[in-house]
């Protein structure tokens with residue numbers, strides 16, 4: 001099988017498994033959460049570090065010497081050095097340490113002020129939800145771009161300057177590079193470490209509610225009596241300052257459905273974002289295409305960020321188990337995209353809702369939209385996560401993968417065609433070979449170099465920094481299982 005064929009096959013497998021596998025077995029998951037740990041391939045006996053590089057990466061060998069030496073001296077010996085499993089475990093650990101060093105950079109230069117509403121020029125309203133109104137904004141102390149020009153972002157990433165009336169894709173991003181979200185109801189979100197696929201809130205502060213454009217018409221009831229005698233709102237409220245994005249995912253998909261590879265990269269970004277949230281002890285609980293924002297990197301690749309944490313569950317111990325002892329406990333946002341174990345939970349003594357895979361379920365549902373189909377849990381299709389039948393979805397492995405495992409599957413599908421090409425299973429030696437090659441490529445390409453695809457580089461860096469051998473093997477198992485299922489279907493047809 002050619003590499004090209006393997007990659008395209010892997011992509012297809014990964015896409016279908018992800019799209020559906022996250023949803024499959026949701027009903028069973030409600031009753032009993034269990035990870036389906038599939039074992040793959042017997043471990044090989046020995047691995048020669050120098051033999052890791054296949055011929056096409058020989059060119060990189062000299063540049064890898066430093067990394068290889070680091071791996072060998074620091075880890076292989078300490079971990080006993082002998083077994084491929086130990087080497088792969090170390091590789092996972094070592095690469096995590098290497099790739100974690102580079103921090104996600106803020107697109108804005110740090111600024112010391114910005115904690116008062118007066119520090120900003122506020123423009124038009126760009127969105128409104130049930131809890132907040134969002135406006136375009138610019139920092140008063142920052143140099144202003146030429147006024148009157150609007151930036152039209154083209155699908156594919158090209159930017160045009162034009163001076164026409166606003167359209168869906170027209171966001172005055174140059175004049176107003178920020179967005180201010182005025183929250184009517186809500187709490188200050190917990191501090192989290194930055195991630196390229198999670199919205200960054202640059203500033204959060206309270207201020208007196210101002211009379212912004214459209215306030216009297218659009219949200220009169222939540223204005224304070226000072227601004228509307230009939231209003232019931234508080235005099236002060238919370239403001240969040242973020243980057244201004246040109247689209248929500250829903251808006252973008254309406255005008256420009258992505259191709260297969262771009263769609264896979266988009267789902268992968270959502271999974272990486274969700275995996276990061278899980279590690280931080282946060283469940284979003286209201287993931288939907290309106291709560292994902294989108295822009296393009298310099299290469300035209302869409303970058304997705306998860307936003308709107310108004311319904312999130314945030315925990316210190318990262319277990320994401322919520323005691324559900326009363327019907328007054330809030331389960332989260334939009335009921336139609338609630339995972340089965342959340343929506344079917346019945347309150348009672350000792351009952352807990354496990355949110356550790358709830359967002360991954362929502363990503364599974366959103367991925368239908370990304371790949372050009374209606375979301376099966378919205379009214380048009382009408383499945384209900386309380387009682388949908390597995391028979392309504394194509395056959396897939398039982399057990400929902402976590403966001404990490406599902407993200408690994410997509411990484412393998414997008415960049416690991418060779419690993420998956422072998423019909424006899426995937427051993428640890430092969431995985432170790434592949435990981436070292438990936439790390440070489442990512443290290444040598446760097447992140448964000450001129451002309452490089454920043455989104456892809458970030459995704460690969462994120463993958464390498466979150467390596468866990470067991471999760472990776474589980475991902476391989478799911479992909480191989482999917483392949484077997486497909487082959488069985490083809491043969492029986």
Ligand SMILES: Nc1ncnc2c1ncn2[C@@H]1O[C@H](COP(=O)(O)OP(=O)(O)OP(=O)(O)O)[C@@H](O)[C@H]1O
Pocket residue numbers: 126127128129130131132133134179181242243244245246247248290291293307308310
């Ligand atoms: N940083 C941003 N850049 C551009 N547009 C944004 C940004 N943040 C929010 N929006 C727009 O504002 C809309 C409402 O924002 P958001 O979803 O955060 O409000 P909400 O009241 O919390 O929503 P919900 O009704 O889902 O609770 C979004 O759907 C989007 O169109």
